[in-house]
Structures are given as C-alpha cells and as structure tokens.
Amino acid sequence: MLDIxxxxxxxxxxxxxxxxxxxGFTLVxxxxxxxxxxxxAASVGSAYAGLLVLEVMAGAPAxxxxxxxxxxxxxxxxxxxLTCFHFIPLRxxxxxxxxxxxxxxxxxxxxxxxxxxxxxxxPAIFDDVMLRAGAFTLRGDLLLVFGxxxxxxxxxxxxxxxxxxxxxxxxxxxxSVAAQLCGIRVGQVxxxxxxxxxxxxxxxxxxIGASVGALSPLLTTPLTVKGLIxxxxxxxxxxxxxxxxxxxxxxxxxxxxxxxxxxxRDLYVMLLLFAFLxxxxxxxFATKGGRD
Amino acid sequence: MKKLxxxxxxxxxxxxxxxxxxxIxxxxxGAKSGVVRSFGVNSEAAMLAAAEVINKQGGVKLADxxxxxxxxxxxxxRCNAEEGISVIRRIAGTDALVAIGPxxxxxxxxxxxxxxxxxxxxxxxxxxxxxxxxxxxxVGLAKxxxxxxxNVPNEMTMYNSVxxxxxxxxxxxxxxxxxxxxxxxxxxxxxHLVMKDRAKASGFAVAGESKWLLADxxxxxxxxxxxxxxxxxxxxxxxxxxxxxVLKEMQRQGVKPKLLVGLTSSSSLETLQGCAKQAQGMIxxxxxxxxxKEAKFAAEQTAKKKGAADLHSMAAWENMFILKQxxxxxxxxxxxxxxxxDRRKIxxxxxxxxxxxxxxxxSKRDAEGEADKPYLFVQAKGNDWVVLHNPL
Amino acid sequence: xxxxxxxxxxVGVHTLLGLSAYIVLLTGQVSLAQAGFFxxxxxxxxxxxxxAGWHLVPALGVSAxxxxxxxxxxxxxxxxxKGLMLVVATLAFGEGVRLFFFNxxxxxxxxEVKVGPLGGEGFRxxxxxxxxxWSTLEVMLFIWCFVLLVMALLWWxxxxxxxxxxxxxxxxxxxxQAVGLNLTAIKVSAMTLGGGIAGIGGGLYAHYTTHIExxxxxxxxxxxxxxxxxxxxxxxxxxxxxxxxxxxxxxxEGLRDLGDWRNLLFGALxxxxxxxxxxxxxxxxxxxxxxxxxxxxxxx
Numbered sequence: 001m002l003d004i005x006x007x008x009x010x011x012x013x014x015x016x017x018x019x020x021x022x023x024g025f026t027l028v029x030x031x032x033x034x035x036x037x038x039x040x041a042a043s044v045g046s047a048y049a050g051l052l053v054l055e056v057m058a059g060a061p062a063x064x065x066x067x068x069x070x071x072x073x074x075x076x077x078x079x080x081x082l083t084c085f086h087f088i089p090l091r092x093x094x095x096x097x098x099x100x101x102x103x104x105x106x107x108x109x110x111x112x113x114x115x116x117x118x119x120x121x122x123p124a125i126f127d128d129v130m131l132r133a134g135a136f137t138l139r140g141d142l143l144l145v146f147g148x149x150x151x152x153x154x155x156x157x158x159x160x161x162x163x164x165x166x167x168x169x170x171x172x173x174x175x176s177v178a179a180q181l182c183g184i185r186v187g188q189v190x191x192x193x194x195x196x197x198x199x200x201x202x203x204x205x206x207x208i209g210a211s212v213g214a215l216s217p218l219l220t221t222p223l224t225v226k227g228l229i230x231x232x233x234x235x236x237x238x239x240x241x242x243x244x245x246x247x248x249x250x251x252x253x254x255x256x257x258x259x260x261x262x263x264x265r266d267l268y269v270m271l272l273l274f275a276f277l278x279x280x281x282x283x284x285f286a287t288k289g290g291r292d
Numbered sequence: 293m294k295k296l297x298x299x300x301x302x303x304x305x306x307x308x309x310x311x312x313x314x315x316i317x318x319x320x321x322g323a324k325s326g327v328v329r330s331f332g333v334n335s336e337a338a339m340l341a342a343a344e345v346i347n348k349q350g351g352v353k354l355a356d357x358x359x360x361x362x363x364x365x366x367x368x369x370r371c372n373a374e375e376g377i378s379v380i381r382r383i384a385g386t387d388a389l390v391a392i393g394p395x396x397x398x399x400x401x402x403x404x405x406x407x408x409x410x411x412x413x414x415x416x417x418x419x420x421x422x423x424x425x426x427x428x429x430x431v432g433l434a435k436x437x438x439x440x441x442x443n444v445p446n447e448m449t450m451y452n453s454v455x456x457x458x459x460x461x462x463x464x465x466x467x468x469x470x471x472x473x474x475x476x477x478x479x480x481x482x483x484h485l486v487m488k489d490r491a492k493a494s495g496f497a498v499a500g501e502s503k504w505l506l507a508d509x510x511x512x513x514x515x516x517x518x519x520x521x522x523x524x525x526x527x528x529x530x531x532x533x534x535x536x537x538v539l540k541e542m543q544r545q546g547v548k549p550k551l552l553v554g555l556t557s558s559s560s561l562e563t564l565q566g567c568a569k570q571a572q573g574m575i576x577x578x579x580x581x582x583x584x585k586e587a588k589f590a591a592e593q594t595a596k597k598k599g600a601a602d603l604h605s606m607a608a609w610e611n612m613f614i615l616k617q618x619x620x621x622x623x624x625x626x627x628x629x630x631x632x633x634d635r636r637k638i639x640x641x642x643x644x645x646x647x648x649x650x651x652x653x654x655s656k657r658d659a660e661g662e663a664d665k666p667y668l669f670v671q672a673k674g675n676d677w678v679v680l681h682n683p684l
Numbered sequence: 685x686x687x688x689x690x691x692x693x694x695v696g697v698h699t700l701l702g703l704s705a706y707i708v709l710l711t712g713q714v715s716l717a718q719a720g721f722f723x724x725x726x727x728x729x730x731x732x733x734x735x736a737g738w739h740l741v742p743a744l745g746v747s748a749x750x751x752x753x754x755x756x757x758x759x760x761x762x763x764x765x766k767g768l769m770l771v772v773a774t775l776a777f778g779e780g781v782r783l784f785f786f787n788x789x790x791x792x793x794x795x796e797v798k799v800g801p802l803g804g805e806g807f808r809x810x811x812x813x814x815x816x817x818w819s820t821l822e823v824m825l826f827i828w829c830f831v832l833l834v835m836a837l838l839w840w841x842x843x844x845x846x847x848x849x850x851x852x853x854x855x856x857x858x859x860x861q862a863v864g865l866n867l868t869a870i871k872v873s874a875m876t877l878g879g880g881i882a883g884i885g886g887g888l889y890a891h892y893t894t895h896i897e898x899x900x901x902x903x904x905x906x907x908x909x910x911x912x913x914x915x916x917x918x919x920x921x922x923x924x925x926x927x928x929x930x931x932x933x934x935x936x937e938g939l940r941d942l943g944d945w946r947n948l949l950f951g952a953l954x955x956x957x958x959x960x961x962x963x964x965x966x967x968x969x970x971x972x973x974x975x976x977x978x979x980x981x982x983x984x
Contacts, residue, residue: 017509035771103955109950213567228775250510254512254513264787324944368944377694378690405894
C-alpha cells in the first residue's frame, strides 16, 4: 500500500513540471485560439540561455541563471510571435501551426549546435532536501516547482482580472474584432501574451532543468506532448485546469508504470487520454461558451 | 576579355595539377545533428586527422606503384534510417571506394539491409558497396550483409571480462542489479543480451532490473525498486542523459551500491559534463584510452580537428589505417574506371583479415565481419575517465 | 543515378503519407494519427511478405484494408471532438499504435534464424525488393504506380460531388449540415480513405528501409504527414507532391552539401515558407495562373 501511495505522490509531484509547461500552452490557446507547438522548445531553449551566465561568470549563483532564463524566455516568446504569428493571416490557422513546428525544429537544432547535443548539468535548488515520514519521501525541489506553478497561476489571474492589460487580453480572446472596434490594439495584446507566456516558459524551463538535473534537447518533444495533453485535459484556456491536469497526468503515469511496467506505461496513458477526450471533449474545467 | 582568358587558362592549369595528384575518396557518415551530434563530430575529426597523417606519409600505394592521397568527405544522416539509406546511395553514386559509419544502430540495421546479402548472388539486387562501421555497436549487425564490416568493441567479451574481474577482485560482492534504457536499440540489447548473462556467468546473482525510456526524466519508481533489491553492484545500460538522471535520483534516495558499472557509450565526456559528481567510481569497459604513444598521438591529432578521442571516434581512426593497408595489399587501381572493381577488392580484403592492428593492440576479426578488440577498464575520477585495469 | 531513383522512392512513400493527411484535412480534421496508420500498414505488409511469404502487391492490398479499418474505428469516436481536442486525441491514438508495436513480439523460425517483429528490437530483413532482384529503377516505378493511382483517385474525388461535400464540411460544418450533408458518413469515409492510403505508404516504407521499429513512426513523422499538405496547399493534390519534394529533395538532400547549416535551415525555411505562403505553395491564385500558362491561354 505504501508503495502505491509513494508511486502516486512521486508522480503527482513530478506532474508539477507538466503543470508549469501546460499553463503557457493554455494561455496562448485561450487568448489567440491557436496552438504554439514551439512553446516547450522555447522554454527549454531559454533554460539553456540561462546557462550562458555561467559561461560569462563561472560560479555564478543559481538565481542569476534562473533570472537570465526568465529574461531569455520573454525575448524568445516575442521572437516566436514575430516569426510564427505576426505576419501570418488569422484565417490560416494551419500555417501558424506549421510555422511553430518549424520553430520547434529550429530551436532544437540551435541548442544541438551550441552544445554538440551533450547534456548540460543545471544548477539545482533544494536538490538535497527530502521530506521524510518513515519510509515515505517527498522531493523538496519538486515541492518548490509546485509552489512556483501555483504562484504563477495567481500572478496570471491577477494580471488577467485586475489590470487593464488583462481586460484587453480577455476582450481579444472573446471577440477580437469587437475588441479592435473598441480601440484595443489586437496585435500588441497578442504580442504581450507571447512575452508573458515566454517569461513563464523561461521559469518553467529553468525549474525543469533544475529538477531533472540536466538539460538535453531530448526534453523538448516529451514536454510538448505533455503540455498539449495537460491543456486539453484541463479544459482549453483554463489555468487552474492546467495545474490540476498536470498533477493528474503525472500521477496516472507513475501508477501505470507501477502496475504495468515502463514499456506499457505510455501505451495506457495514451489510450486513457483518447478515451477521456472522446467521452469528455470539453476537458475538466471547460470555459463557458465552448468556442472552438 | 584578356582577364577571362587568363582565368580560363589558370583554371585549366589548376585542373591539370589536380589530375596529376591522384586521390582516393573515403566517405564518412554519421549523426551530426540531434542529441548524438557529438559522435558524428568526433568521428569526422578522427577521419580527417587520420587522412592527414596518411597523406603526410605519402598516401596510399596503388597497383601501378604510384601514390594516391586520401580525401575524406563526411555526411550527416541525422541518426535517421531513411536519411542513412539516401546517404549511402549518394556515396555509392560518387567515386568513393568505401564508407565509414554510421553512428546509430537504428541506421546501421536498415542500411545493412539494403546491401547485397551474399556476395556474387546475382539474384540479389542489393547495393554492392563496402561499409566499415566505427560506432554503431548493437550486437550482431554485421552478419546482415557480406558487404558490412565493423570495427566496434565486442561487448560480449568486454562485459564478460568486467564481471569476471570484479568477481575475482571483490569476492564478497554477490548481487547485480540492472538498469536499462528500454527503447534504444543499443542499450536495450546490451543489458538483456550481454550484461545480464555475463554477470550470471561470472557467478553473480541478478537481483532484478529497472527499465526506463530514452527521454524519461522521472526515475523515482525505478530507483525505489533498485533500493529494495539492495544489490552490491548496479549496472546501468543507458545513454548519458538518463544515466545522469538515474544517478541523481539514486543520490536523492540514498542508494549507494558498492560498485557502479556503465554502458560502453557512456565512457565519453557527455556523462561527466552531465553529472561528474554522481558518476564517480563508475566502471566501464572501453576499447580506447590514451595509454600508449600511438593512442596519445591519435588523440592529439583528433583534438586538432576539434574532435574528442573516445572509443567510438578512435575506431574511425583505426578504420582509416586498416583501409589503407587493405587497399595496398589488394592492389586497387584507384582510377575512375576501376571504382566498382576496387570496392569489391576492398570488401574481399576486409573479409580476408583475421587480425588488425589497433591503437591498443591487435584485434581479432571473425567470419561475420565483427571485431574482437583489445580493451581496458576505465573509471570516472574527477572530471576524467582514468584507466582502472588492463585485463590483457 | 541510383541515388536519384532512391530519392524518388522516398519522395513517393512520403507523398502517400502526405496524401493520407490531405484527404482528412479537406474535411477540416487535423489528425496526428497518420503515423499510426502508416505503422499498421508497414507491419502488416512486412509480416505478410517476410513471415507468410506473400507477394508484395496482395500484401499491400491487405495492409491498406487493415489500416483503413483501423482508421474507420478511429473515425467514429473522433466525430465527437474537433479542433485542438482532435489533434491531441489523434496524437494519443498514433502514439498508442507506436507503443503497441514497441510491445509487439511475433517471431517464427525460418531456417536457423528467427524472423518477425521483436518489440523494441524492431523488425529486420524485410528484403522483398533485393531478394527478387528488383533494381532501384524498378522499385521506383513500382512505388510511383501506387502514388499515381492514389493521386488520380484523389484528383477525381476533388472533381466529384463527394469532393465538394468534403470541402463543404471542411469550410463550415454547420452550413454543410444545414444543406443536408451527412457529416458522419463524410468525415468517417475521409478518415478511412486516408487510413487506406497511409497503409499502402507504410507497406512500401517497410520494404524501402528493410528494417522498421517503433521509433520510425514517432510524432515527428505524424507531424510531417500533416506538414506536407499544409506546406503544399490544400487546393490540389499536387500541392502535397510539391511540398514533399521541397522537404525531402530540397531541404534534406539538396542542402546536404551545406553541412551543419542544413539542419539549422531546415526549421528556419519551414517558418519562412509559412510566412510567405500561408495558404501553401500551390494556393488558389497560383493554381489559376498555372492553369492559364499550361491550359492553352485564357479561356475565361
């Protein structure tokens, strides 16, 4: 019994990293109703950019690396907006989708060229902290990731519901033509959304790097898939939904691994996901209105 | 007008000069993009460095007694089966006589499949082109085609020797626990077909195994199983990224086996760059270490071409010298008209070899086209792999 | 020359993969399951020729049927969802198929060696072409027979009532339903047809590479299946062919001589292409002007 409990908690806790990535996916989707497949790659890319600090200043503290990743995330977010969304007409959603795929491949390859594809050690925080209760343990660094995910959610909620920018963002997401008629600069709002999700991605990438302990381009594809899964399970555009879904996916993954072994784990995760989507197409916390 | 005439004349003169100096093209191919990029970069550097050394010594002696220089061209296959096939067809379409590569076993396997299976079988329209692999290491691949040869370490022999030695040296160690990256051709085969058997053969009991996937990041469950088994030795058959992930999780959960054994491919800089602290003491059999003058020289020359010397890239270096020797003993003509005949001669020459001279000593070659290379055991110490023991 | 024939084989196989996504995209369904159908076709055809000793042509027929049946089975539940939900659901299905083959062992002894799919080790020695002494040219012609057949079929569909119905559903489901089109029949039939095409493509792919394993059918392959029709344009089947040639012959093989730059350019040029031609290479206007040039002067 303890084994199962431990497997669940391990998984749920690791799900915090999925949640963090999922928030960004869901935000872009909620505002622009478009998919940004390069998001996870950009997050990992900004985490790599954080490592540049160590190049310039050997032995720099971890928080400086994180700060640099955060800033790089914002810059990359804007770059993705410019290359994949700004110039492509709204009426061609498939074109933006493919452009972000191209961007994903590009970011991956830039990372590979900069590092020869070798895994890079990432500065850890709270790595050695383990909460113990008898044989039962919880990883301190993952608790931190979870905490940050919740903080990000609160910050985003405040931003969306308490500021003028948030009001504009929500207006654009509900009816972009009407918003434009009201004098909102839709382009600018969209660009801001990308910068904000980019900043978030920077934090997410850095924290994932810290909790995994190393960065590798191998991370991008699984994170992209997890981000997508979390977005749809949580309900499109729902930020709390993304967090809950992230934890759920992590938990399910580990439980299935516990019972069925690693080779069948993902098979069952995928089949469950398929069934879930078919029977509950709106996700756990769908926003009202159900636009598509 | 005059200028143009002069340029044309110069071009002809240059062409003439080139024509006088014969060259023999050896193609290299492997992964230079994606997570395995470092392998391709290192192999290319080693091949270029070896070609330079051979050319400085005069080059390759041809059938008519003249000498030819070696030219190396390296192509990227992205570790992708389709691209590997396109690349080898492209190489076969040029005047290259032989190819060295690929990096990935999942490229080597389909690639060897499109080669002719048995020489002189008229009914088999497979490609007739010799391939001499340096890196792709999954067991038992060269037998797919008689045109395929490999100079990769024999993991069967090496791990046999590792476990035998460990058993002799540490008689109080009884159990081995395996960790395996289950979805990658090489690591998977090495644990299930090699390490597990060899450990048992040397008198160890296998206490269990944990599996994970190439891109996994959460190893809590697997390490917990490992902890429960409480084995004396933990053998990890995985590539550097997940090897590091598992080692870090082991540290977190306080799993401290008395010894760590790793996968051949992990004895590169990658592991130490990812997790030098956690990998301390890991023992890996390797077919290369800069232990003698020749090996040091090869490593230096490769470093000049911006590549690292490891068990994989140094196989590419050795292959160049073996090919030079084969080309000379088989008396290739090295002309444009003799390309296909020369390829056949090189194949036959490679098939005839019983032994080859490598950087660490003599390798035996078998009828399937595989090598049995000399090896030694290296161990992670500080930021380097140091030689722990030379069993030969 | 063999190199170009080999490349043409690859272009043919990928064209089939792209066309399988093309017909599904016409109905507005973005499906990432095509790599899964491709895998089903590859394993079916490979097992029939290697284990059962069939000729390739009937084996391809069966693999098309099996893949089509799989696709049909996905088509019904997929009706319930659209947009991003469908993308992720089909992705889940495609990955599910891949992971099924990752766990799939079925080997029989043939002479002294065992042949057949072996889980993560893959399925090796699918050597129908070389064993029957087919030259690269012959294999290329064989593959392109199927490609041209499928293209002709899709071209004809595009001009039929059925094709108009497909596009109507893709443009606006509600309106299509309002004029009395049967959404279920149209969407599921498009998915089934796409599955069948992917099945043939997969069967040819297995024999092209001689060795398949689960990772040959990953998300990247599924993404490229979608990329071909999108990059090429959904106006005509020729768009997909143009896009496959752009990706396989230009971006991958044509730029090979650029060495390291090739990989960086790969993603960048896809981004650029989408910015410059958001409706694909062959959009309605380009097609119209092409028609003017090749159709013997302006007729309208």
